Amino acid sequence: MATAGYDLVIVANRLPVDVSLDDNGEPTWTRSPGGLVTALEPVVQKSDGAWVGWGGSADLELEPFDADDMRLVPVALSEDDLTQYYEGFSNDTLWPLYHDVIQPPTFHRQWWDAYQRVNRRFADAAAAQAAPGATVWVHDYQLQLVPKYLREQRPDIRIGYFHHIPFPPLEIFVQLPWRKQVVEGLLGADLIGFQRGGDAANFVRAVRRLTEHTTRGQMVTLTDANGRVERHVRAAAFPISIDSHAFDTMARTPEVQQRAKEIRTELGDPKVLLLGVDRLDYTKGIRHRIKAYGELLEDGRLSVEDATLVQVASPSRENVGAYQQLRDDVEILVGRINGDYSEFGHPAIHYMHHSYPMEEMAALYLAADVMLVTALRDGMNLVAKEYIAARSDDRGALVLSEFTGAADELGGAAILVNPHDISGLKNAIMHAVNIDPREARKRMRRLRRRVLENDVANWSNTFLSVLTAVPVRSSHV
Numbered sequence: 001m002a003t004a005g006y007d008l009v010i011v012a013n014r015l016p017v018d019v020s021l022d023d024n025g026e027p028t029w030t031r032s033p034g035g036l037v038t039a040l041e042p043v044v045q046k047s048d049g050a051w052v053g054w055g056g057s058a059d060l061e062l063e064p065f066d067a068d069d070m071r072l073v074p075v076a077l078s079e080d081d082l083t084q085y086y087e088g089f090s091n092d093t094l095w096p097l098y099h100d101v102i103q104p105p106t107f108h109r110q111w112w113d114a115y116q117r118v119n120r121r122f123a124d125a126a127a128a129q130a131a132p133g134a135t136v137w138v139h140d141y142q143l144q145l146v147p148k149y150l151r152e153q154r155p156d157i158r159i160g161y162f163h164h165i166p167f168p169p170l171e172i173f174v175q176l177p178w179r180k181q182v183v184e185g186l187l188g189a190d191l192i193g194f195q196r197g198g199d200a201a202n203f204v205r206a207v208r209r210l211t212e213h214t215t216r217g218q219m220v221t222l223t224d225a226n227g228r229v230e231r232h233v234r235a236a237a238f239p240i241s242i243d244s245h246a247f248d249t250m251a252r253t254p255e256v257q258q259r260a261k262e263i264r265t266e267l268g269d270p271k272v273l274l275l276g277v278d279r280l281d282y283t284k285g286i287r288h289r290i291k292a293y294g295e296l297l298e299d300g301r302l303s304v305e306d307a308t309l310v311q312v313a314s315p316s317r318e319n320v321g322a323y324q325q326l327r328d329d330v331e332i333l334v335g336r337i338n339g340d341y342s343e344f345g346h347p348a349i350h351y352m353h354h355s356y357p358m359e360e361m362a363a364l365y366l367a368a369d370v371m372l373v374t375a376l377r378d379g380m381n382l383v384a385k386e387y388i389a390a391r392s393d394d395r396g397a398l399v400l401s402e403f404t405g406a407a408d409e410l411g412g413a414a415i416l417v418n419p420h421d422i423s424g425l426k427n428a429i430m431h432a433v434n435i436d437p438r439e440a441r442k443r444m445r446r447l448r449r450r451v452l453e454n455d456v457a458n459w460s461n462t463f464l465s466v467l468t469a470v471p472v473r474s475s476h477v
Contacts, residue, residue: 005131008049012139019055038243039456045069050129084114090142099283099377103322123149133472140164147188160467161189165379167199180210190470193238195379195405200235238463244455247389251362259363272307272433275368277383279316282326285374285419292425294337304346314355365390370432371398374419380405388447397432413446
């Protein structure tokens, strides 16, 4: 098979840019913000690598092109692919299943067929770009079959896979009708990364239950039909982070600090500003958070004269029915609480269903006294880390769900909470509201040390250094 000769190939559902056609039918692109892009763009640029992914527009077939010192390789997806592979199998089957079945998953054989078809298309594109002995790094739950498909074509390359969302306990995972195929798909990789040690352990347990492969600790041993060892696969935790130094630097600028003061003024200068920032997703615990806050107002433990809650809920998967229902539920709840408790000049909740640029978010983090991260299940939760990175003043308090990956790293200094326990959540919020300033500074300094030391560059470098230590085979292509 001919190769384009790239020593590093990233494979993700999306390219780091959004591609469209201008009025003349020529492709144009705009940079696509996001944590994954921030993490991997410098690595790809430094290695003169390639990035395989969908360009963001349906039915758009484009040749590979160069942008931002990277080779970008668009994978075409039709409207039918997006409906069945992305909105269907990825986000209405896998997403709820992998997040503890908070919402019941839907199992459709046609969606599974589309998932296989699209995963093979991504694998074909990556195989065509990888040089002999190259390193290919596949990302996330939309592409779990790519490692196997890729290895079938290119046994000469190193393959890494990183799973950005939780990997569920065996008892939940086995509900998936195609559970063994997914496990075998992932085992095409040499190194499988997860956010938490528990996720890696869940995967290894699934391997033991669903396959004949032997396991020992983090290692899975694959053998051929004659019992000879073919290779070893390692499953381990590599918790992802953010570009914490960039966020820290931004939050120190006079413009952002001035904007933070303006935000408090615009909100009526509350004594306590509570903040929630999430994609509008049923995994984020937004309803639990708002319910707890409403009860605190009802109990008289908080008052709208002194406290206000800002909830930023970015639009997400608006074509999926469960997300449409969630938006209705949240907005009804917000409206009810505002109707019951708001006063002139003092709304109980400021609710925004749209996104903000990074500078505005940094100012909002800096303005907030209490950050509420109440996810019911989350692979990591980078919002918690963004809040910490923005708090160069060592102030503020983080209320953090124990069901986030971030709790493993930050639990020692954050105020941990079980968001299903509304009474406990209310007490945690009040602890954060009334925390002694000296204790708050002590906690925040500990949190900031952790987040600034373990930034996203450290994450990608650590994963790739472990992966590239895997010996490659001689070329079979």
